[in-house]
Amino acid sequence: LGLFTEATLFTMPLPAHRSAALLMFNTLDQAVQAMQLLLPLDPSACDLLDRRLLSLGRGADPRFRDIILPEAEAGLIVEFPGSSEREVLQRLDDSQRLLRDRGIEFQMTRQASTFDDVELLWSLPAQVVSLLASLKGTSRPLPFVEDMAVPPDRLAEFMVSAQKIFQKHEVTATLYSHAASGQLHFRPILPVPGRGDETLIEAIARDLYRQVIQVGGTISGEHGDGLSRTAFIRTQYGPLYRAFQQLKEIFDPLRLMNPDKIISNDPQLTVKHFRRTRPNANHTESATAAPLLPVMQLGWSADEAADAAVRCNGCGTCRVVTPPERMCPFVENDGDEELTPRAKANLLRQSLCGDSHGELLTSESVTRVLNSCFNCKQCQLDCPSEVDIPHLILEARAQYVQAHGLSKTAWLLSRVHTYARMASRFSFVTNQLLKNTLFRRFFQRVLGIAAERRLPRFARTPFLASLRVQREDNNGLPGSSKPTVVYFVDYFANHHDPELAEAFVRVLEHNGYRVFIPPAQTVSGMSMLTVGDLVAARVVAEQNIRELAEPAREGYPIVCTEPSAALCLTQEYPMLLSSNDAEVVAQQTIDAGTFLMDLHRRGRLKKDFSPLTIRIAWHTPCHTKALRRGQPMLELLHLIPGITVLNIEKGCTGMAGTFGLAAENFVQSLKIGAGLIEEMKTIDAVAGVTDCSSCRMQMEQSSSIPTIHPIKLLALSYGLMPRLAERLKSKPAGLSMS
Numbered sequence: 001l002g003l004f005t006e007a008t009l010f011t012m013p014l015p016a017h018r019s020a021a022l023l024m025f026n027t028l029d030q031a032v033q034a035m036q037l038l039l040p041l042d043p044s045a046c047d048l049l050d051r052r053l054l055s056l057g058r059g060a061d062p063r064f065r066d067i068i069l070p071e072a073e074a075g076l077i078v079e080f081p082g083s084s085e086r087e088v089l090q091r092l093d094d095s096q097r098l099l100r101d102r103g104i105e106f107q108m109t110r111q112a113s114t115f116d117d118v119e120l121l122w123s124l125p126a127q128v129v130s131l132l133a134s135l136k137g138t139s140r141p142l143p144f145v146e147d148m149a150v151p152p153d154r155l156a157e158f159m160v161s162a163q164k165i166f167q168k169h170e171v172t173a174t175l176y177s178h179a180a181s182g183q184l185h186f187r188p189i190l191p192v193p194g195r196g197d198e199t200l201i202e203a204i205a206r207d208l209y210r211q212v213i214q215v216g217g218t219i220s221g222e223h224g225d226g227l228s229r230t231a232f233i234r235t236q237y238g239p240l241y242r243a244f245q246q247l248k249e250i251f252d253p254l255r256l257m258n259p260d261k262i263i264s265n266d267p268q269l270t271v272k273h274f275r276r277t278r279p280n281a282n283h284t285e286s287a288t289a290a291p292l293l294p295v296m297q298l299g300w301s302a303d304e305a306a307d308a309a310v311r312c313n314g315c316g317t318c319r320v321v322t323p324p325e326r327m328c329p330f331v332e333n334d335g336d337e338e339l340t341p342r343a344k345a346n347l348l349r350q351s352l353c354g355d356s357h358g359e360l361l362t363s364e365s366v367t368r369v370l371n372s373c374f375n376c377k378q379c380q381l382d383c384p385s386e387v388d389i390p391h392l393i394l395e396a397r398a399q400y401v402q403a404h405g406l407s408k409t410a411w412l413l414s415r416v417h418t419y420a421r422m423a424s425r426f427s428f429v430t431n432q433l434l435k436n437t438l439f440r441r442f443f444q445r446v447l448g449i450a451a452e453r454r455l456p457r458f459a460r461t462p463f464l465a466s467l468r469v470q471r472e473d474n475n476g477l478p479g480s481s482k483p484t485v486v487y488f489v490d491y492f493a494n495h496h497d498p499e500l501a502e503a504f505v506r507v508l509e510h511n512g513y514r515v516f517i518p519p520a521q522t523v524s525g526m527s528m529l530t531v532g533d534l535v536a537a538r539v540v541a542e543q544n545i546r547e548l549a550e551p552a553r554e555g556y557p558i559v560c561t562e563p564s565a566a567l568c569l570t571q572e573y574p575m576l577l578s579s580n581d582a583e584v585v586a587q588q589t590i591d592a593g594t595f596l597m598d599l600h601r602r603g604r605l606k607k608d609f610s611p612l613t614i615r616i617a618w619h620t621p622c623h624t625k626a627l628r629r630g631q632p633m634l635e636l637l638h639l640i641p642g643i644t645v646l647n648i649e650k651g652c653t654g655m656a657g658t659f660g661l662a663a664e665n666f667v668q669s670l671k672i673g674a675g676l677i678e679e680m681k682t683i684d685a686v687a688g689v690t691d692c693s694s695c696r697m698q699m700e701q702s703s704s705i706p707t708i709h710p711i712k713l714l715a716l717s718y719g720l721m722p723r724l725a726e727r728l729k730s731k732p733a734g735l736s737m738s
Helices: 028-041 051-060 085-101 115-134 152-168 198-214 226-237 240-251 302-310 329-334 341-353 364-370 378-382 389-404 408-413 416-425 427-434 437-447 491-495 498-510 526-531 534-553 563-577 580-588 592-601 622-626 632-637 663-672 674-682 693-699 710-717 722-729
Strands: 017-025 045-050 074-082 107-112 139-141 145-149 173-178 183-191 484-488 514-516 558-560 589-591 615-619 644-648 687-689
Touching: 017 028, 017 085, 017 115, 028 045, 028 074, 028 085, 028 152, 045 051, 045 115, 051 074, 051 115, 051 173, 074 085, 074 115, 107 115, 115 139, 115 173, 145 198, 152 183, 152 198, 183 198, 198 226, 226 240, 302 341, 302 389, 329 663, 341 364, 341 389, 364 389, 378 389, 378 622, 389 526, 389 534, 408 437, 408 526, 416 427, 416 491, 427 437, 484 498, 484 534, 491 498, 491 693, 498 514, 498 710, 526 534, 526 563, 534 558, 534 563, 534 580, 558 563, 558 592, 563 580, 563 589, 563 622, 580 589, 589 592, 592 632, 592 710, 615 632, 615 674, 632 644, 632 710, 644 674, 663 674, 674 693, 710 722
Parallel strands: 484 514, 484 558, 558 589, 615 644, 615 687
Antiparallel strands: 017 074, 017 107, 045 074, 045 173, 139 183, 145 183, 173 183
């Protein structure tokens, strides 16, 4: 009915002290009875979680594993405020004494009185409610009756009625409740509804709301009414509803303000706007038939791809920056809704479930959307439902490339490994030409590589062509008493920084490992995947799987010094190849930082580090975050005595493999990475440090200090690469550390 243009907020101080406790119950009824007994003690909060939410909590965070009993059917989080710690603890004791005196069986598994401990308990419902949307399977907890509120003293009575209603409709539901205020968040577990699935949804809502009104409650307690509840407001308010209509007619006769919300004569409004959620069946080919569904390019069916897209509920988390998390760099840089991850999910859903049957994905109109992703995977990390946006966009781009082909620049940059061997063979000439302004301009015109981009030098001998790899004792898996790892080198360490590969091998050997380096391995293919050339990516993936499958089946770990390579082998190969060998390789693949940090946690990493009295600037790559294993390389650096690590958190560098090399993307790449680039210009450090080769290029773009891989610092501190220390001290500006 109106818009706010400004608001004045009156604030009050937070309580000086709080105490909280997590109580476990054998039955939901006991938890509800306990809540009603505690209400006269005036808790500031009393929230109820059912068995399913508690089970999610046990798996969501290791800190919850010991405080959530596996057999518990319900849990209460109770909080009391006060002016002193003694007071709040006494109130907590009084509450437990009251429950015991009344014969309530419960177990207090955690008591908290410090700020951090109390916040930890409240993080439990925050985590598990968001995890509900990520549950696998065709049925999911659906939030269409999640905002009812009843008088707290009639909560137990209503709970009995609600359970009977769910039994009548043969569905189960999760429950999270702000029990002290009678607020109930039910989520019935049902197949994701689409057009034609209206009957059950409406029937459940109608029966529950009728019971809510009967006990003196409301159908919307804190989330508002909206489309899902407008059709039931007339029942809620009776004759007063006519006054609502008259007010709307007087002040908004043209219905410009939120039409069909609160006031509507459409009884089907709750289900009228259901989206299509399943691919339409293929029609027989005829002059009037709709086109067939597209053949999926990744290893999933159209139904599975549509299911992944439908998991997006449009919550908008992907539009919000919540440090230290990263959002989609294109959205952060541009802010356009069309480029958001949720818009991309909707594009895929429309293309698969709508009438176009995939034609939308080959239309020129989607080019801007498809170009606004370089597979950094931050959207999937941010999403509470863990919607697989990255693979949805890879599928969409592959469909587009199949129809239109690759651009010349994308084709050349994604295949740089095919001519890198020749560039290495004539590295003296190649590296001189790369520093020549006229030649770089020629490169931009012919190949599309930005003339302003600082390019890494080519090594004279690629690592995979070195004596270490080609010698006889590296030809096959050993029969050795030493533990063995398989090293997957990938492109950059092979052609531009073989010193990194040598440093990693020496670090592993220093820790008692034998390193097997399959000589016929090739690039991971991540650059081909990212541009949508799945045919070429599949070729290199199959070659690598042939090299890695046997050692993987034998149980040898496959270790990568490049995060993108580890991500490609673990997440992309199974989707690309859909083979048992790809799954086995994925299971055995691990990034170098995690591998070494696991050794440290097991007490098997040698700690004979010499001090390095240097200041370094650390950046965490997006693909390291996407591996979901923390920041192991950063933790390893802190083991080196004397080293000072300045942690830079400026988001994505914007380089993203070959994306930042292309002239057409160069300016946007710099905009995305502007914060990090500026920091590297002025930071008081002898070097930048990151384990991602493309991030390294962006960090060195305008910096006078080098950026090096943390493995090299470990090798230097171990005393395995003394020449590196000399170069680090006398490092002239503008040269590569390789």
